[in-house]
Amino acid sequence: xxxECAVISGMGAISACGNNVAETLDTFSQGRRSGGRIxxxxxxxxYPVFEVKGLTNGRDIMRTLNLAFIAVKQAIxxxxxxxxxxxxxxxxxxxxxxASQLNDIDFYREYKNTGNASMHSVERYLKGSLAQxxxxxLGLAGPSCTVVNACSSGTDAIGVxxxxxxxxxxxxxxxxxxxxxxxxxxAGFGSLGVASNSLCKPFDKERSGLNLGEGAGIIIIEKExxxxxxxxxxxxxxxxxxxxxxxxxxxxxxxxxxxxETALSRAMxxxxxxxxxxxxxxxxxxxTKDNDKVEGMVLAKVFGKNIKFLSTKGFxxxxxxxxxxxxxxxxxxxxxxxxIPASAGFTNIDEEIGIAPVCQKTEIIGNCAVSTSLxxxxxxxxxxxxxx
Amino acid sequence: xxxxxxGIISNRGRGVQSLEKALEEGWIPPKDSSYxxxxxxxxxxxxxxxxxxxxxxTKMAVLAGYDAFVxxxxxxxxxxxxxxxxxxxxxxxATTFRFLDDILSYTDANVSPTIFSHSVHNAAASYLSxxxxxxxxxxxxxxxxxxxxxxVILAQSWLNENRxxxxxxxxxxxxxxxxxxxxxxxxxxxxxxxxxxxxxxxxPVVVPGEGSVFFLMTNQTTSKKYASLxxxxxxxxxKPDMCILDCxxxxxxxxxxxxxxxxxxLVSSYVPIFGSMLTVSSFNCVAAALMLKNQxxxxxxxxxxxxxxxxxxxxxxxxxxxxxxIKYGCKREKREFFLEK
Amino acid sequence: xEENKELELKEIRAKLKELLVTSLSLEDIKPTDIKDDEILFxxxxxxxxxxxxxxxVLLQRNFGLEIKDMNEGRKIFYSVxxxxxxxxxxxxx
Numbered sequence: 001x002x003x004e005c006a007v008i009s010g011m012g013a014i015s016a017c018g019n020n021v022a023e024t025l026d027t028f029s030q031g032r033r034s035g036g037r038i039x040x041x042x043x044x045x046x047y048p049v050f051e052v053k054g055l056t057n058g059r060d061i062m063r064t065l066n067l068a069f070i071a072v073k074q075a076i077x078x079x080x081x082x083x084x085x086x087x088x089x090x091x092x093x094x095x096x097x098x099a100s101q102l103n104d105i106d107f108y109r110e111y112k113n114t115g116n117a118s119m120h121s122v123e124r125y126l127k128g129s130l131a132q133x134x135x136x137x138l139g140l141a142g143p144s145c146t147v148v149n150a151c152s153s154g155t156d157a158i159g160v161x162x163x164x165x166x167x168x169x170x171x172x173x174x175x176x177x178x179x180x181x182x183x184x185x186x187a188g189f190g191s192l193g194v195a196s197n198s199l200c201k202p203f204d205k206e207r208s209g210l211n212l213g214e215g216a217g218i219i220i221i222e223k224e225x226x227x228x229x230x231x232x233x234x235x236x237x238x239x240x241x242x243x244x245x246x247x248x249x250x251x252x253x254x255x256x257x258x259x260x261e262t263a264l265s266r267a268m269x270x271x272x273x274x275x276x277x278x279x280x281x282x283x284x285x286x287x288t289k290d291n292d293k294v295e296g297m298v299l300a301k302v303f304g305k306n307i308k309f310l311s312t313k314g315f316x317x318x319x320x321x322x323x324x325x326x327x328x329x330x331x332x333x334x335x336x337x338x339x340i341p342a343s344a345g346f347t348n349i350d351e352e353i354g355i356a357p358v359c360q361k362t363e364i365i366g367n368c369a370v371s372t373s374l375x376x377x378x379x380x381x382x383x384x385x386x387x388x
Numbered sequence: 389x390x391x392x393x394x395g396i397i398s399n400r401g402r403g404v405q406s407l408e409k410a411l412e413e414g415w416i417p418p419k420d421s422s423y424x425x426x427x428x429x430x431x432x433x434x435x436x437x438x439x440x441x442x443x444x445x446t447k448m449a450v451l452a453g454y455d456a457f458v459x460x461x462x463x464x465x466x467x468x469x470x471x472x473x474x475x476x477x478x479x480x481x482a483t484t485f486r487f488l489d490d491i492l493s494y495t496d497a498n499v500s501p502t503i504f505s506h507s508v509h510n511a512a513a514s515y516l517s518x519x520x521x522x523x524x525x526x527x528x529x530x531x532x533x534x535x536x537x538x539x540v541i542l543a544q545s546w547l548n549e550n551r552x553x554x555x556x557x558x559x560x561x562x563x564x565x566x567x568x569x570x571x572x573x574x575x576x577x578x579x580x581x582x583x584x585x586x587x588x589x590x591x592p593v594v595v596p597g598e599g600s601v602f603f604l605m606t607n608q609t610t611s612k613k614y615a616s617l618x619x620x621x622x623x624x625x626x627k628p629d630m631c632i633l634d635c636x637x638x639x640x641x642x643x644x645x646x647x648x649x650x651x652x653x654l655v656s657s658y659v660p661i662f663g664s665m666l667t668v669s670s671f672n673c674v675a676a677a678l679m680l681k682n683q684x685x686x687x688x689x690x691x692x693x694x695x696x697x698x699x700x701x702x703x704x705x706x707x708x709x710x711x712x713x714i715k716y717g718c719k720r721e722k723r724e725f726f727l728e729k
Numbered sequence: 730x731e732e733n734k735e736l737e738l739k740e741i742r743a744k745l746k747e748l749l750v751t752s753l754s755l756e757d758i759k760p761t762d763i764k765d766d767e768i769l770f771x772x773x774x775x776x777x778x779x780x781x782x783x784x785x786v787l788l789q790r791n792f793g794l795e796i797k798d799m800n801e802g803r804k805i806f807y808s809v810x811x812x813x814x815x816x817x818x819x820x821x822x
Contacts (some may be wrong), residue, residue: 001550044496100509100565102484103484103507105488108485108488110493112489122573125533136719144472144668145541146529148510148530149510160545167544169545183491187504191498243527245514246523247515247518247523250505251505252778259523356818379514440753441754498786502752502754
């Protein structure tokens with residue numbers, strides 16, 4: 001097993017919680033939740049959502065790509081690589097869901113009605129291949145790959161970046177994920193009966209489903225010696241990644257949670273840490289009945305009933321492909337800042353789950369965090385992040 | 389890494405033998421200007437027994453993936469250390485459009501959850517892992533014309549870091565009504581049903597195709613059945629015995645391929661058999677693997693040769709050690725990987 | 730009255746079976762193969778959670794019925810017969 005670790009040298013985040021990492025932490029600290037009625041498109045659906053405010057849609061560029069550009073720029077700035085990025089072999093690996101689909105309703109309606117639709121949205125889609133567009137814009141020649149593993153895409157994209165570094169496919173990888181709020185998945189999650197009519201309550205007894213969100217979370221990871229040679233102080237490390245499939249059902253998680261357990265144990269194995277060393281877990285916690293039950297059960301089993309954990313989806317909504325990227329940043333920030341926010345939306349413990357997330361802003365003393373993602377198709381992913 | 393097993397679904401049938409037959413027979417005219425996989429090719433009451441809801445995109449991938457595992461002759465225990473990487477340029481778009489049909493016909497509040505859940509890109513990988521009861525790392529990626537090449541890089545990375553011992557590495561793409569419209573708008577469809585790989589034209593013609601290919605890859609040499617595959621980063625500079633070109637018309641101008649002429653290499657391309665698709669490299673890769681295994685040349689199916697290349701024209705035994713598979717993407721970027729005996 | 734009700738129930742059950750076979754892609758099963766009191770989920774017909782939400786859509790589209798609480802749904806979704814009775818009692822007059 002290759003246990004080489006990577007330095008996390010830059011982070012960029014945009015979501016309903018804020019347009020950058022600092023704003024996001026401020027939102028967390030104050031416990032502000034901005035979910036509300038949808039304004040981005042017309043729909044008869046009643047579900048509250050978490051929108052990024054003040055970002056106008058360009059006619060020629062996908063909103064997902066716009067969100068990614070913003071977070072990538074921040075992350076590069078944070079890493080101190082602006083202007084020198086092209087001196088390195090840089091890969092780009094990003095997760096998404098909506099940006100990978102040709103699902104423009106106006107195009108399709110026009111095509112159905114007239115058999116002759118404007119190609120404008122198709123062109124926008126063809127220019128919107130997420131990782132490719134970022135690689136091209138930055139003039140990077142390293143590997144470039146868009147991960148479409150549904151809701152674990154962001155975490156998996158980070159894992160792919162780590163694999164690239166370990167097998168020397170590149171020196172630096174820009175990874176994470178981005179997704180816009182879109183009518184198609186909103187209708188889809190509604191039809192699956194997993195969208196809530198009220199603000200989501202991850203891990204709560206009364207939880208009734210997820211709220212969709214949007215955003216982008218991008219981290220820059222690099223080989224330790226690349227970071228050292230350019231004189232950047234390494235503060236956060238990506239030490240392990242685990243991915244395991246349930247092989248159980250397209251939409252339901254395996255009830256015994258063994259897929260997630262395998263992913264966690266692989267990630268901790270690579271990081272050479274024991275569960276007792278984990279300071280906290282940034283859980284997937286979508287607030288659906290099934291996800292939270294299985295995930296909470298596994299967290300209790302692997303880390304014990306006193307593990308500090310939270311879901312940040314009460315602040316961001318479920319940002320799908322972006323979630324893994326954003327939550328890696330939240331996990332890293334928790335270690336760096338020494339605190340994590342209260343798990344938004346949680347009030348009452350669910351006896352069926354048996355453990356509760358943190359109910360208030362909580363001090364973090366250790367130096368090791370885990371972030372988990374569970375997805376459609378039975379994917380389970382976990383990463384381990386450490387501090388100095 | 390080594391190719392230990394192959395599964396393929398194309399318009400010419402299912403399995404390695406169907407392709408060997410097609411490579412010997414050569415070009416046949418397309419039906420309705422495209423090379424589609426007919427329903428009877430993807431019927432399988434046994435393997436697809438638990439897949440009543442699956443769409444054709446998923447069925448193609450599941451059967452090709454399943455066949456690749458069986459073809460490798462690996463024992464069931466190998467599934468414990470098996471990873472799955474699926475590359476697709478466009479995903480299950482026909483199902484996505486069916487879901488849009490639902491939205492338009494029944495409103496956002498009354499759509500089918502089954503159709504929605506099958507419209508996500510990783511539905512096929514999910515089914516494949518379920519059918520094989522493989523619980524290792526399972527990932528779906530997309531990168532348009534570069535999808536298969538990126539999957540190759542990732543597979544090599546996973547094997548190098550011992551994330552798994554075996555990987556089902558594959559591609560799947562489909563054709564459909566809406567894609568037909570888009571292709572008609574964006575590309576020049578061949579009037580006579582012939583893709584002309586060696587015209588190296590500014591405005592090449594296409595004949596859209598669909599299908600799925602899977603390779604069972606491993607670093608273990610004992611399981612090697614066909615050939616070794618080296619991704620670009622690994623490539624040394626030993627001269628290949630022949631070059632297979634991916635010029636199927638999908639990426640616009642193919643003038644960049646002209647540089648192959650200077651090398652004087654023996655050249656071939658099998659895209660006129662499979663049809664044009666952004667993941668066509670994986671299909672050409674199967675042809676390369678079969679030539680190395682069988683130590684024979686398969687004739688390039690369309691032999692129009694305006695630039696006077698040294699074309700692989702006849703089906704005959706041949707000593708082949710090394711094949712280069714070359715693709716130029718939509719921005720003329722070169723992608724190459726090598727197969728060795 | 731009772732006779733009318735029985736007749737109507739019979740019609741609903743037949744229609745439901747047709748709808749189940751097509752909406753749930755029940756290959757190799759004919760509508761008439763499904764027994765009125767056959768358990769739909771788990772054992773019996775072997776339907777799963779994705780079928781359950783698909784039946785919700787089916788009820789909405791074909792009978793104008795909305796299932797809001799899946800806990801309530803569990804009892805209704807027991808068999809074709811329980812579904813038919815629910816439809817008869819709740820469909821829009």
